[in-house]
Amino acid sequence: MRRTINDLIAHIRALEDELETELIARRRELGVRWEEGRAVFGREMTARHHKLKMSVGRFLAKAGLLEILTAPFIYAVAIPVALLDLTASLFQTICFRVYGLRQVKRREYLVFDRHRLPYLNVLQKINCLYCSYANGVLAYVHEIASRTEQYWCPIKHAERVKGTHLRYAKFLDYGDTQNYPETLEQQRARLKADAEEAQG
Numbered sequence: 001m002r003r004t005i006n007d008l009i010a011h012i013r014a015l016e017d018e019l020e021t022e023l024i025a026r027r028r029e030l031g032v033r034w035e036e037g038r039a040v041f042g043r044e045m046t047a048r049h050h051k052l053k054m055s056v057g058r059f060l061a062k063a064g065l066l067e068i069l070t071a072p073f074i075y076a077v078a079i080p081v082a083l084l085d086l087t088a089s090l091f092q093t094i095c096f097r098v099y100g101l102r103q104v105k106r107r108e109y110l111v112f113d114r115h116r117l118p119y120l121n122v123l124q125k126i127n128c129l130y131c132s133y134a135n136g137v138l139a140y141v142h143e144i145a146s147r148t149e150q151y152w153c154p155i156k157h158a159e160r161v162k163g164t165h166l167r168y169a170k171f172l173d174y175g176d177t178q179n180y181p182e183t184l185e186q187q188r189a190r191l192k193a194d195a196e197e198a199q200g
Contacts, residue, residue, distance in 0.1 A: 009169050049118035056121050081134050088141045099151055102195035104143045110136035154187040
């Protein structure tokens with residue numbers, strides 16, 4: 001049974017790689033190229049983008065009143081998200097060093113590029129920056145939590161859980177007491193090996 005799970009994980013990863021290849025091909029079709037680490041468009045495509053740009057006034061006029069009234073609630077979440085970002089970063093800086101684990105690279109999860117799209121107005125750009133930050137922080141914290149869970153409690157739940165991380169599939173089955181001590185040590189050793197590989 002363990003081999004079947006490993007085969008499925010390998011298949012999922014292969015599909016993710018295939019999806020990324022298709023997304024890259026689609027970006028090329030849209031005229032995206034890379035210059036000095038940034039995605040840029042050709043002159044013709046940039047001109048088209050500028051024609052699509054909607055003024056802030058028109059953007060607000062098209063938005064419903066209720067949508068506009070939700071903005072303070074959306075942006076109020078920025079404070080807890082920033083606190084989560086700070087505490088998760090502090091947590092891994094201290095704890096992962098003690099455990100001998102590789103730290104999660106925050107910059108791999110927080111990507112800010114959509115605000116450079118010429119067809120977005122100032123409000124849309126601010127919205128994109130905020131969404132990039134909030135979703136990036138949640139993904140970053142999710143990875144920190146997954147490594148922590150693998151270190152301390154690599155046991156599957158009895159009930160089905162949505163949104164599990166990739167490490168979860170290799171966790172010990174619920175109630176499998178026979179393999180618990182060895183599996184816990186194997187999970188920790190795997191995390192530490194990842195850390196050593198990253199340093200080497």
